Amino acid sequence: MKSRLLVYLTLGFPDNEFVEDFVRTVPDGIVDGFELGLPSSDPRYDGPKIRSTHGNRNHFNLDKMDGILRICSDRKIRVNVLSYYSDIGNSESSNLLALSDRSVHEMIVPDLLIDYAEVADAFISRLKETGISLIPFFNAATPDRVIEKYVNKTCSWIYYGLQPSTGINVPVNISDVVERAKSVIPERDIIFGFGIRNGGDAMEIIRAGGHGIAIGSAIVDDLARHDKAAAIQKILEYREAIDSAV
Amino acid sequence: MYQSREQDILPEYWYNVVPDLPEQLSPPKDSNRDSSSIEMLNRILPKKLLEQEFSFKRREKIPDEVMELYHQIGRPTPLVRAINLEKKLGYSGKIYFKYEGATVTGSHKINTALPQAFYAANEGVQEVVTETGAGQWGTATALAASLNGMRSKVFMVRTSFNQKPLRKQIMEIYGANVVASPSIETEFGRKTLSERADHPGSLGIAISEAVEYALDRDLKYLLGSVMNSVITHQSIIGLETARQLEIEGEEADVMIGCVGGGSNFSGFVFPFISGKAEMIASTAEEVPKFTHGKFGYDFIDTAGILPQLKMFSLGAGFVPPGIYAGGLRYHGAAPALSMLVHSGRISAEDVGEDEVLAAMRLFAATQGIIPAPESGHAIASAIRYAKREQQSRKNIIVNVSGHGLLDLSIFSRGQK
Ligand SMILES: Cc1ncc(COP(=O)(O)O)c(C=O)c1O
Numbered sequence: 001m002k003s004r005l006l007v008y009l010t011l012g013f014p015d016n017e018f019v020e021d022f023v024r025t026v027p028d029g030i031v032d033g034f035e036l037g038l039p040s041s042d043p044r045y046d047g048p049k050i051r052s053t054h055g056n057r058n059h060f061n062l063d064k065m066d067g068i069l070r071i072c073s074d075r076k077i078r079v080n081v082l083s084y085y086s087d088i089g090n091s092e093s094s095n096l097l098a099l100s101d102r103s104v105h106e107m108i109v110p111d112l113l114i115d116y117a118e119v120a121d122a123f124i125s126r127l128k129e130t131g132i133s134l135i136p137f138f139n140a141a142t143p144d145r146v147i148e149k150y151v152n153k154t155c156s157w158i159y160y161g162l163q164p165s166t167g168i169n170v171p172v173n174i175s176d177v178v179e180r181a182k183s184v185i186p187e188r189d190i191i192f193g194f195g196i197r198n199g200g201d202a203m204e205i206i207r208a209g210g211h212g213i214a215i216g217s218a219i220v221d222d223l224a225r226h227d228k229a230a231a232i233q234k235i236l237e238y239r240e241a242i243d244s245a246v
Numbered sequence: 247m248y249q250s251r252e253q254d255i256l257p258e259y260w261y262n263v264v265p266d267l268p269e270q271l272s273p274p275k276d277s278n279r280d281s282s283s284i285e286m287l288n289r290i291l292p293k294k295l296l297e298q299e300f301s302f303k304r305r306e307k308i309p310d311e312v313m314e315l316y317h318q319i320g321r322p323t324p325l326v327r328a329i330n331l332e333k334k335l336g337y338s339g340k341i342y343f344k345y346e347g348a349t350v351t352g353s354h355k356i357n358t359a360l361p362q363a364f365y366a367a368n369e370g371v372q373e374v375v376t377e378t379g380a381g382q383w384g385t386a387t388a389l390a391a392s393l394n395g396m397r398s399k400v401f402m403v404r405t406s407f408n409q410k411p412l413r414k415q416i417m418e419i420y421g422a423n424v425v426a427s428p429s430i431e432t433e434f435g436r437k438t439l440s441e442r443a444d445h446p447g448s449l450g451i452a453i454s455e456a457v458e459y460a461l462d463r464d465l466k467y468l469l470g471s472v473m474n475s476v477i478t479h480q481s482i483i484g485l486e487t488a489r490q491l492e493i494e495g496e497e498a499d500v501m502i503g504c505v506g507g508g509s510n511f512s513g514f515v516f517p518f519i520s521g522k523a524e525m526i527a528s529t530a531e532e533v534p535k536f537t538h539g540k541f542g543y544d545f546i547d548t549a550g551i552l553p554q555l556k557m558f559s560l561g562a563g564f565v566p567p568g569i570y571a572g573g574l575r576y577h578g579a580a581p582a583l584s585m586l587v588h589s590g591r592i593s594a595e596d597v598g599e600d601e602v603l604a605a606m607r608l609f610a611a612t613q614g615i616i617p618a619p620e621s622g623h624a625i626a627s628a629i630r631y632a633k634r635e636q637q638s639r640k641n642i643i644v645n646v647s648g649h650g651l652l653d654l655s656i657f658s659r660g661q662k
Contacts, residue, residue, distance in 0.1 A: 044275060048282050114270050140302040143267040163300065169285055171297045180265070180303070 003242040004212025005030065006191060007219070007235060008082070010037040010053035011068075012060045014223055020067045022228055023077070030239050033078035035108065035214060036065065040084045045110045047163075047195070049217040052224075062098050069102050080106035080135060085116045089123060093130060100131040108135045108159050113142070113150060124153055135159050139194065140177045147184050158188050159214070162205075163195025174201060178208035199241030206245035213242060255322040255489045256313065259305040261481040263516040263582055264474065266304070268589055271474075271581055274553035275543050283553045290460045290467040292365035298475040306478055308361075315360045315393060321482065323348045325490035328644075330612035337632040339639040340496070343625075343646045344487050344514065345615065353618060353648030354510045355386035355470060358479035363390035366466040373397040375460045376468040377427065377452030379506070380572030380620065381406055381413030382648055383470035388422035390468075399465075401427040401435075401455045404447035406572045412652050427452040434458050434549045448565050449507075449576045450548030457551050471507025472546060472555070472580050480513020483645060488517055491643070498523040499640035500631060503647065504623040505529050505536075505594075506573040508580035510647040515592070516582070523643075525592040527583070528627035530574040530602075532567050535560050536587050536594035544578055557584040570599055570656040571619035573647075597626045603657065605629050606650065618648035619656055 007026075009019055023034060037043075043054045072079045081104050088095065088109070099107070107127060112120050113136070124134050136150040139161035151158070160181050162172050172195070181190055192205045193214030202213050215238055222231035264271055276282050287296055298306055308316070328341040335341075346354035366374050374391050377400070378384030384400040391398035400422050407414060407426035414424050425431060427447045428438040432455040438445055445451075460467040469476050491498060498518055503511035505527045515525045529536055535558045545562035546552040557578045564577040579587075586592045602619060605626035610616045617625055628644040650656075 045273065047285075048276070114272050117269055139273075140300065141264055141271045141273060143270060144265050145268065146270050169288060170300050171288075171293050173297050173301045173303075176301050176303050 003206050003210075003246065004032040004189075004191060005235070005239055005242060006033045006035050006193070006212065006214035007031050008035040008037060008050070008193070008214055008216030009223075010039060010050065011065060012039055013053035013055075014226060016064045018223070018226055020071065022223075022231070023068055024071050025228060026232060026235065028075070030235060031077060032212065033080065034072060035216070036068065036079060036081050038081060038083040038087065040087050042086050043084060045114075047217060049220045053220055062095070062102065065102060069104070073103065079104060080108060082108040082110065085109050085112045085123065089116060089119070093126060096127065096130040096132060105132055106135050106156060107132050108137050110137045110161075113137065113146060120150070121153070137161065138181070139163075140172070140180070144184050151185055151188060157211070158185055158190045160190050160192050161194030162192055169195070169197060174204045175208040178205055178210050182209045199237055202238050202241040203245040206242050213238065254493070255486050256316060257308070257482065257485040257489070259307055260478045261485060261517050262302055262304055262306060262474070262478045263512070263519055264302040266520055267582060267585060268591070269585060271585060272543075272556035274555055277545070277550055277554055283551065286461075286551070287553070289464070290457060291469070292362060292369055292371075292466055294365040294368070295362055295475050298478060299473060309364065312361045312364050315364070316482070319351070319356050319360070319389075320349045322486045322490075325487055326613070328613050331609065332632075334608065334612050335629065335632045336636055338637050339499070339632075339641055341628060341632060341642045341644065342491070342496075343613075343644045344483060346483060346510065346645065346647045347615065347617065347621070347649030351382070351385045351389050352651070353382040353386065354480060354483060354513065355383045356390065357482050357513070358470075358476045358509065359383070359386035359390035359468060360393070361479050362468045363387070363394040363396065366468070367394035367396055369466070371396060371466045373399060373465050374468050375399045375401075375456045375465050376470060377401045377403070377449060377456040378470070379403050379406060379449045379452070379575055380618070381410050381417070381652070382573060382618070384417050384422065384424065385413060385420070387468050387470075388417040388420035392421040398422040399459065400424045401429060401452040401459070403427055403449060403452050403572065403575075404445065409655065410652060427455050429455060431455070432458045446565070448548065450545075450562050450564070453547040454549035454551060457547060458549070471509040471576070472578065474580065474582060476509050477512040477516065477580055477582065480509045481517055483510065483513045484515060484517035487514065487643065496641055498643045500524045500526065500642045501645075502526045502528060502624050502628045502631065502642065503645035504574060504620045505579055505583070506620060507576045507578070508583040510645055512580055512583045514645040519586070519591070526627055526631070527587060527592055527594045528623040529594060529596050530571055530623060531596040531598040533560065533574055533576070534596045535577065535579055537596055541584060541588050546578070555581050557581050558587065570653070571602070571623065573618070573620040574623065595627055597623045602626045615646065616650045616654070617646050618650040619653050621646045621648055622650070
């Protein structure tokens, strides 16, 4: 099976029109899904690159997603939303419904199992009621029994972070991390993200058995400059890397 | 009962508890918006150490070179049944102590200093920097650096610097350059001194100085406690203990150790975490991090250069009283240990100076060993337990993290 490539974009960065234009222009067959980050007041598990994209929270509302979602739907590119529990956890169910009504059915909540473990079960149920499934977000620090518990409570693919936050460069032994993830979660697809630095990392993930990768920080500088071509070029390079790994 | 079947006792792997924790460990938190203080660790820590810090492998192979050094400095350390103490207390069960004071530097600190220095030397580093409170960590760093062909620089908390000239001398014999902290050698030290010229210093301040010094000169910084990789190295204490108990045909019912940053305690008990043993962390009444501290994110160091960790803390600005047990003065405690105390798996108790000194005297009188005052807390807690449950037949296992031969002055100032 072809390895999957997900691309993370913070909604509203650098501006909404650019994001729309970007998802429209990415060539066919390259990106399997967009992961859309809702601007957060405290993107605590993001590294400095992605954190710098979270500045537009006050100017953001869900209506602004509509154009992007329509394009993705037309192009048959999957979409999931990344939001912090600290932002969305206490919001009205109507906000979750508003996402679901927009055909967003998968959500990543990076702080849920780390900082809000005690309310995680209830939140997963709330999401389910609105038609959204939680994509469990684990990383190398997630204990086996926590992984097993949330794998059992969900049915989607798994998002697995390589680094303690995105886009930072602490040395991680990628093969070790991927192998452990696979041994604890043998039956589900695992996409690795949070800190993939280059094509070499991407290849190593796929070679060690990862089902796909998610990139974000790698294109932030290009997006900040409104340089669509450069960002797309980088995405193509990652695509090539993971395709050539198998 | 000194055991000499070294090969049988020394493990081949260190144990990292993180995959076996009940809950997810909160990652270190960046403090700055534009640059990453986590990434900054790249500049000051050996790469291999960072990899261990963030990869969370359950079993980490001990490099052959480090294994050889472990033999050289006296590992495995003995597990001794404290029969005389048992009798004196009238305790019906057994009391064993793991004696980390038997290493050549006199404490458990060498267990992590050796691999850290080895990794730094492998990266071509010529000099390593660190801080020390009681002096045990500085001593371990000084020796580990020289065994790996490097120089060392040690920022020593001023109260200890003044109280423990012999510690300073030993570090210097091992080749270290030792300065009192706060010092005039760093900006943070100068700033601290300008606010209070007679500042007694704290571990948090000394860490800040050491890190600044390393950053300014492109040197590697060695970590004495708190970080998870350090605790992984210290698991050698518990892994050896497990094997020694197995050889004895005994099991651990109660495990007791003292907590400064949490490294000796965690290294001792974590290999037993999936079992049933009761675990008690003994802290100083003057630094009651578990009983009076807050569980949340706080800085490792006072200047806030290093990332924040989620842990029990009395506040990074906490300046402890100049207590007898310098190694217990740290404001926080390792995240994994903090979590397990928070969840109730590990219980904590504070012990005061008089009780500790009495326990040290009793231990010396019955077992012949003068323990480090830090370890005195563990012994005092064990004695409490044995007195409280005199009729129980439980095996109490105590980690005696170091000897106190360089701390004798506390007997003349403390005990009435
Ligand atoms: C002999 C001894 N025991 C215990 C400690 C406390 O540190 P930790 O809790 O990291 O083991 C120290 C620290 O200096 C020490 O020297």
